[in-house]
Amino acid sequence: MKKLSIKFKNIALVKEIESPENPAGLEKRVALTPKDVRELTAIGIKVFVEYGAGLGVGFEDAEYLDNGALMQNANEIYVNKDMIIKFKGPSLDSISQMRKGCTLFCMAHFHSFPDRAKMLEDSNINVIAMEEIVESPKVQTDEQILARAAMAEALKNFIEDKSISDLKIFVIGRNERLAGAVRRAGNRNPSSLNMLHTDVKFEELKDKGNNTLYFYDSESFDDKHNIIEKLNNAGSHIFDLHKFEMSNGKAAIANYRNTHKPFEFGLRRIQCLHETGQAGARYGIKLLKANKPDLDIREAKVVVLGYGNVARGAMHEIYNQGFKDINVLGRTQTTKEKIDFFLRGVDLVVNGAELPREMRGMTYLVSNDHLKRIIPKGSVVIDLVGGSETNRSAVESVLSCTFLTEPHFVQDEVTVSALWGWPMLGMMRESAIKYSSQIVDVLIRREKVIEGLDNLTPGVKRALVCGPFTH
Known part of the structure; x- marks a missing residue:
């Protein structure tokens, strides 16, 4: 050396x-x-x-x-x-x-x-x-590339026939491989993207049929409810990451590395982004339980904006606490024409989406009007991105980050928190x-x-x- x-x-x-x-x-x-x-x-x-x-x-x-x-x-x-x-x-x-x-x-x-x-x-x-x-340059592990390649393969036909915008994607379970696949799916602008708990039953699924794709990893998924066979019989598209790995994983990884020059810049080098998402979601769930003590968490409606490292940390915590269904919103789902649908009746909103600096303070994904008109009383909005009056968040009510001295506030009977330094919580x-x-x-x-x-x-x-x- x-x-x-x-x-x-x-x-x-x-x-x-x-x-x-x-x-x-x-x-x-x-x-x-x-x-x-x-x-x-x-x-x-x-x-x-x-x-x-x-x-x-x-x-x-x-x-x-x-x-x-x-x-x-x-x-x-x-x-x-x-x-x-x-x-x-x-x-x-x-x-x-x-x-x-x-x-x-x-x-x-x-x-x-x-x-x-x-x-x-x-x-x-x-x-x-x-x-x-x-x-x-940006560093990508084989596991990250595998997740990306598997989801790309799963979506190939939908992209080719231009039906991706009508496709509803459901990822069953949560591990690091599936988390990478969620990001790839979000970047392809489907109609909707959800992460489902492995305990979900076929009868609980609202969407089945030709406009749905169910993506899972058989290496970690114990299909005790026989959901995959039932979805297949219902006409849904099914894709197994582990099966893809066994048949084509090494070739797909090698092909990706041969054809994709690393980006000049990658992820933050000094960070606790996953822990930030976990801590923020954990606090949000704590507030939600206090606000709505009779709510069955498993049935709660939860929305996560973004699918980057912070947002995926939040998904990890939400999944571990037993929420059955997580709505993951990307660029397509957060347009003014569509976001109202996802926020209506929501119990917990977690924002992990960061706006470009030139758009901060100019546009908002979760507006004050949403708090007043769309998001129910007693619901919770957790902002993982934060900011200040000169560097605003995508959540309009967050004028600046909250601190441990006063970690949350209430606006229009909705609880909002944007803590500066989420991992400080435990x-x-x-x-x-x-x-x-x-x-x-x-x-x-x-x-x-x-x-x-x-x-x-x-x-x-x-x-x-x-x-x-x-x-």
């Missing part, structure tokens, strides 16, 4: 305190664990850790000392550092303590806090926004450990950010939202 050329020789790991996106300082996660600090100190980097930085998620100061860190108090931690690492964006007071030309590495949310962004720019602070760092330590390992990977392994701003990979360069400045 080639020896790293270390440009950021002095790194500060800062404790999370009250800041614009952390009111009351309830964000307790630390950006680096003691174990991951050891990886940095072992290659000659001086890591200065603020006293108490890890206490909120169970990491003692002594653990950092044992792993080569140097401990400092709040008055010292920002002074004369090449790089400052923290989880959330900085407090306004701390910016004046940073030396010009240093680099701040954090969840910057630059466009959501324009006043702070200007302060950082005026202070000549380089800012690498962790949430903006992406793979370059996943603080676990998500801190995951983030920390990803940060170290970006710093010294795959992207090698430690080698300086002059050598950033394309996936990191786009995340340099302020700078470059020198000192």
Whole structure:
């Protein structure tokens, strides 16, 4: 392995305190664990850790000392550092303590806090926004490609005869392979797309026949209700992912890799997107049970907007909690002409769809009119995307993210939540450990950010939202 050329020789790991996106300082996660600090100190980097930085998620100061860190108090931690690492964006007071030309590495949310962004720019602070760092090129596993290829095969005839817009797709069960297939199906703009629980019975299915496709994975589906045979007899189209894998999986994967050049950019490198979706959906279900105590969750109407990583995390949680049927909405189903149909009578709405920046604040998928006129009283809307007054969500009532101090609000008798940092709800330590390992990977392994701003990979360069400045 080639020896790293270390440009950021002095790194500060800062404790999370009250800041614009952390009111009351309830964000307790630390950006680096003691174990991951050891990886940095072992290659000659001086890591200065603020006293108490890890206490909120169970990491003692002594653990950092044992792993080569140097401990400092709040008055010292920002002074004369090449790089400052923290989880959330900085407090306004701390910016004046940073030396010009240093680099701040954090969840910057630059466009959501324009006043702070200007302060950082005026202070000549380089800012690498962790949430903006992406793979370059995009990485796709064989499993992801298999899911994509299987759904493509299942839809081939419907696309060729242009009947895809009339097709209702039902994915039975949930695993990572099927989750990838859901995304592929959504991108092909069917009439509707649903995820069904494996406990569903044939008699409970409303849609059968030639305009329906039932997609499943026999490797993980115990068809105890004999639903596949009954659907086949009813004239529905059936597709088994596992059968496709056995007959054509290796060839399909090889063909895809040979014919598809990887995209320049892929997924976020530092993320807990799946956990975000899980935590948001879990909280939404908790609110729904409180609002509608007599509701049978299995029979509840639930809608998930989007089918990306965050939305699929929400589907995972909703599925695990026993909901029988999840409506998955993509571009086709969220048009003004169609979305009312899906929102009418809904119990739980989870938004995982992110609008392009130029459309934020201009258009909404879930409008205030929907809350007033379409969505029933006592229902719950969970927004996994969030934003701020300058960087609005696709949910019109979300003027800015909610916080742990007041995680939800009620508008027109509908409960709405858009928490900033969903994994803080019961996943603080676990998500801190995951983030920390990803940060170290970006710093010294795959992207090698430690080698300086002059050598950033394309996936990191786009995340340099302020700078470059020198000192």
